[in-house]
Amino acid sequence: MLLSSLLSIAVFSILALANLQHEIDPRIKTALAMGQGSTGASTTPDGRLFLILPHVDGSHGNRIVEVIDKGCNGSDPKLVGFPDENWNSWNASTDNSIDAGVKYVSPNAQRIGPDGKLWVVDSGIPDQYQNSSKLISFNLETNKVDRIYYLGKITTGAGLLNDVRFNGKFAYLTEYTIGSIIVLDLENGHARMVLRKHTSTIAHFPDSADGKFLISSSTGKPQYIHADDLEVSPDGKYFYYQPGSGYMWRIETKYLNDALYNNTAAGLLHMYTEPYSPTPATGGTAIDAAGNIYYSDVDRHEIRYVSPNQTTTLLTRDSRLEWVDAMWVDSEQRLWMCASQLNRGDRFIQPNNQTYSITKPVYIYTIDVDHGPSPIDHS
Incomplete structure (x- = not known):
């Protein structure tokens, strides 16, 4: 009976994958x-548009770019660093x-902040260059650096910054190799790592895509991505976060903010974390x-x-959505989805010993959604 049930599940999974390979949602626009x-x-x-390029297909060059021309009739978009x-x-080397x-x-993330500036998270190589681990803001009126927050002393040599969200004078960053949250005071630059290796910041399963665990090409072992995705509620009350393998948690931001300057509060943060949603392996989020x-x-x-009442709803299913990474809600109520194919890049072992298997x-x-961006997330 058990064998029969397992075979039925396996057949169902194969058929579901076969159907997915041909599933197209006409609401999705290129x-x-x-x-x-x-x-x-x-x-x-x-109307300005910025991208981050991960270079997982052997490409080189600019990593943070502005799209000057979107291209048409088969021509490539024009991108400038x-x-x-x-x-x-x-x-x-030099x-x-x-x-x-x-x-x-x-660089691991870029986004427009609620102040209208462009913010870039640079994971850097902190075990070699401490000041390479940083958060940078750019004034988009002048296209010049506004401020750099060096975080190498916070991440130490082992921690790598992942992404950032904002809440008034505070910024929250996920750190994905140790598994932690970094709280930053944007006014004076003071920062602290919290919830280090807490159950809510640690991936308890390897990351996966297309129903398979991802194997690191550098170590040959399953890839664990710890604290990764993050969002802040529009009223600034809650901070949501999760590892790459899923299962979302939340904590009230007041506790994070208190922990920045209070050792006792920092030590008690684990008491205020709570599971929020049983999400799956996730490429990226938006609010x-x-x-x-x-x-x-x-x-x-x-x-x-x-939704805020913790119910989950399917927005779209489409075979073209291969590893959608960080998403974005724009002022025209559209959700931007970069189908990055990151799982097919050179960071992970590919079939037949290929360096990468990305389709170009x-x-x-x-895709249209019914709401614009959260006002404290970005302009």
């Missing part, structure tokens, strides 16, 4: 067709620790003005959202 993948798009209300070529010119503080060493948290299911090629062009899609 925004860009790229020669290489992007793991995150962000837009300004006046932002803010300039120098920031995008890191060379590990650059030094000073360069590491004023160049993108290993809208109503507090709906969108997340990408990288095993099933779906986008779902968790790589697409960025949009």
Whole structure:
């Protein structure tokens, strides 16, 4: 009886995957067709569009770019390095620790903040260059650096920054190799790592995509991505976060804020964490003005959202949504979805010993949703 049930489940899974390979949602629109993948798009209300390029397909060059021309009739989009070529010119063979503080060493996220500035999270290589681990803001009126927050003393040599969200004068960052949250005071630059290796910040399963665990090409072992996705509720009350393998948690932001300057409060944070939603392996998230948290299911090629009442709803399922990474809700009530194919890149072992198995062009899609962005998330 048990064997029969398992066979039925296996057959169902195979049939579901076969159906998925041909499932297309006509509501999804193509925004860009790229020669290489992007793991995150962000837009300004006046139409500027920025991307981060992970270079997992053997490509080189700019990592943070602005889209000057979206391209048409088969032509590639025109991308220029932002803010300039120098920031995008890191060379590990020739650059030094000073360069590491004023160049993108290993950028992991970019987004427009609620202040209208472009923010870039640079994971860096903190075990070699302490000031390479940083959060940078750029004034989009001048396209110049506004401020750099160096976080190498907080991440230490083992921690790598992942992404950032904002709440008034506070910023919260996930750190994915140790498994922790970093709280940052944007006014004075003071920061603290909290919930280090807590059950809510640790991945208890390896990351997966297309129904398979991902195997690191550098270690040959299953890839664990600890604290990864994050959002803040539109009223600023809650901070949501999860590892790459899923299961979302939340904590009231007042406790995080108190912990920044209070050792006792920092030590008690674990008492205020609570499970929020049983999400699956997730490529990226976004939140809208109503507090709906969108997340990408990288095993099933779906986008779902968790409402503030903690119910989960399917937004779309489409075979083209191959590892949708960081998402974005724009002022025209569209959800941007970068189908990055990150799982097919050179960071993970590919079939037949290929370096990567990415299919090109790589697409960025949009789908209409009923809400604009959260006002404290971005303009």
